[in-house]
Amino acid sequence: MTVLASATIPAGLAKPDLAVLVAAPRGFCAGVDRAIHIVELALERYGAPVYVRHEIVHNRFVVDSLKAKGAVFVEELDEVPEGVPVVFSAHGVPKSVPAAAEMRNMNYLDATCPLVSKVHRQAERLVEAGRHILFIGHQGHPEVIGTFGQVPDGAMTLIETLADAQTVTVANPDDLGFLTQTTLSVDDTSDMVAELQRRFPAIIGPKGDDICYATSNRQAAVKAMAPRCDLVLVIGATNSSNSQRLREVAEREGAAAYLIQRAVNIDWRWFDGVATVGITAGASAPEVLVQEVLARLADRFTLTTENITTAVEQVVFKLPRALVAS
Incomplete structure (x- = not known):
């Protein structure tokens, strides 16, 4: 990606007009907010350093902000010294990780986001009932690794694409269940679930949708906004599944779409011929980054801004008792 150095129109030249549609909901979800707050409260209670296994959420700005406060990020527990607290990321971990910590x-x-923990418990119940699980998700994503780590090896099969759903073979079609990663494309997942249900009529799934409310809401807002846009900017990290899905949703609705981490990543050539731009942010991107992008646009254009609101979120998750006990 090429980044142009100057974002400001020279003095004396009129700024071109630009309509900006800002999606809501956007940015932090309740699970991300809870996870960040857990690290901050741990630093207040125990003092620095507090170790965090894996990025607490997939956002470099958030990770760097917590590093500045005394958090140390590692990939495995054997990197954590004795006598210091450690936090497990919002994506969830295999059972082997807390077991090793207890040892x-x-x-x-x-x-771990409570909605991810719910999927973990569902996996356990399906396996206890003697069912093999077809799990819809992305290979190598921390949430997928954590969920597979809740059940014995061989108890789950990963389904990544519609083609996988069309071709997967199972030992016993009458003893199947399905679950999904929480941050997937709503439409793609629906297609895969429908195919699994067509091929395996006895398969059972969760009572409610495993794709979390925040992922669904942010995709719905982009669907409402993108048809009116020439260009959509999604603020989020490249390793953020839900942010990548927002970019894909915008493209399917006919807009050019780019995933950026910060305002500095904007390439102004994207704006050639653009009259309307949409702005959204993945569930692990803080609002300050949205405002940073809007400020950068205002340096270059005369903005007319409109909010596109498709839902109002009021979800709050409880903190661990160890951090709220007096």
Whole structure:
């Protein structure tokens, strides 16, 4: 990606007009907000350093902000020294991770999103009932690794694409269940689930949708906004599944779409011939980055801004008792 150095129109030249549609909901979800708050409260209670296994959420700005406060990010528990607290990321971890922490008598805090934990419990119940699980998700994503780690090896098969759903073979079609990663494309997942249900009529799934409310809401807002846009900017990290899905949704609705981490990543050539731009942010991107992008646009254009609101979120998740007890 080429980044042009100057974002400001020279003095004396009129700024061109630009209509900006801003999607709502956007940005932080309740699970991300909870996870970040857990790290901040741990730093207040125990002092620095507090170790965090894996990025607490997939956003470099958030990770760097927590590093500045004393958080240390590692990939595995064997990188954590004795006598310091450790936090598990919002994406969830295999059962082997807390088991290893307990063997070392580590003080650990689990910041797994409660909606991911719900999927973990569903997986356990399906396996206990003797069902093999077809799990719809992305290979290598931390949430997928964590969910597979809740059940014995061989108890789950990963379904990544519609082609996988069309061709997967199973030992017993009458003893199947399906679950999904929480941050997938609503439309793609619906197609895959429908195909699995067509091929395996006895398959059972969750009572409610495993794709979390925040992922669904942000995709719905982009669907409402993107048809009116020539260009959509999605603020989020490249390793953020839900942010990548927002970019895909915008493209399917006919807009050019780019995923950017910060305002500095904007390439002004994208704006050639653009009259209307849409702005949204993935569930792990803070609002300050949205405002940063809007400020950068205002340096170059005369903005007319409109909010596109498709839902109002009021979800709040409880914090671990260890952090709220007096």
